[in-house]
Amino acid sequence: MSRVSLRPAVLEAVERLRVAGVHSPHTDAEFLAAHVLGVERPRLALVPMLTVEQLAEFRKLVDRRAERVPLQHLTGVAAMGEIDLAVGSGVFVPRPETELLFAWALAHLEAAGHEHPPIVVDLCTGSGALALAIAHARPDAEVYAVEIDPAAREWARRNADRQAAQGDTPIHLHAGDVTDRNVLSPLNGRVDVLVANPPYIPEDAVLDPEVADHDPHRALFGGPDGLSVITPMITTITRLLRPGAVAAVEHDDTNGPQVATLFANTSRFTAIIEHPDLAGKPRFVAARRTAN
Ligand SMILES: C[S@@+](CC[C@H](N)C(=O)[O-])C[C@H]1O[C@@H](n2cnc3c(N)ncnc32)[C@H](O)[C@@H]1O
Numbered sequence: 001m002s003r004v005s006l007r008p009a010v011l012e013a014v015e016r017l018r019v020a021g022v023h024s025p026h027t028d029a030e031f032l033a034a035h036v037l038g039v040e041r042p043r044l045a046l047v048p049m050l051t052v053e054q055l056a057e058f059r060k061l062v063d064r065r066a067e068r069v070p071l072q073h074l075t076g077v078a079a080m081g082e083i084d085l086a087v088g089s090g091v092f093v094p095r096p097e098t099e100l101l102f103a104w105a106l107a108h109l110e111a112a113g114h115e116h117p118p119i120v121v122d123l124c125t126g127s128g129a130l131a132l133a134i135a136h137a138r139p140d141a142e143v144y145a146v147e148i149d150p151a152a153r154e155w156a157r158r159n160a161d162r163q164a165a166q167g168d169t170p171i172h173l174h175a176g177d178v179t180d181r182n183v184l185s186p187l188n189g190r191v192d193v194l195v196a197n198p199p200y201i202p203e204d205a206v207l208d209p210e211v212a213d214h215d216p217h218r219a220l221f222g223g224p225d226g227l228s229v230i231t232p233m234i235t236t237i238t239r240l241l242r243p244g245a246v247a248a249v250e251h252d253d254t255n256g257p258q259v260a261t262l263f264a265n266t267s268r269f270t271a272i273i274e275h276p277d278l279a280g281k282p283r284f285v286a287a288r289r290t291a292n
Pocket of ligand 1: 092093094095098123124125126127128129130146147148149152176177178179196197198199200218219220229
């Protein structure tokens, strides 16, 4: 079997992706090479050669990435917490910034020290990313996830089945609209921790082709101001949380104060805190349900 050197192939790919306007050409070229070679990216240096067949496969993937197909659609996976999720056409690719919401949820689950199995809700679950990462980290939790889009739900089902087969506590996946006044009504006043990464981009935003052409429209846009799902969803959150329970909602970086105000306007929340992401941009608002 004839073999060629990996290094020049990666350098050629980096240049190809850079010219195509890909934001992280080096990282993406390495991830694609690692995918083709079947190794983790940090172990790439241990595999200095590839077969001509692997080189052809690598170049094909680089061509598609240069067409601005998302990296995760090419490798078929995205990460959240300690788990990998299958992703592809029809579902939103989980983003690194949503790890902050995951970490926030875990911190609250730990701090609360619940006497009963904690009830956790993930509204707008997409691939199931937050719900499944929480269920993996907290096998004692009863986790519920809601998703409106049948195509996204199929991905979530597939991911949920795989995690359960690997020993995680199964989650409850619901078809539903988070703005519906009856969604998850059996959980009214019983939820301990709630997370939501809803569609929140204002309609007129200019997006990279990876996002605009590949994430589902319904996963991205929240009306003219980015708040068309969040505003009615706050009513759902207020209804579901038990007194003293907490919720966090991810939002567009233009909408931190607006989301905080939506919580405040209910007069049912205290400790309303705006959280920035790692780049210092407003990213999610957390709040605690009062007793009345
Ligand atoms: C930004 S994506 C987030 C997906 C996932 N939570 C994540 O972080 O990767 C938003 C998701 O909400 C779903 N969605 C949009 N409107 C909804 C609604 N009214 N009720 C339930 N789900 C909704 C979309 O289909 C999409 O899967």
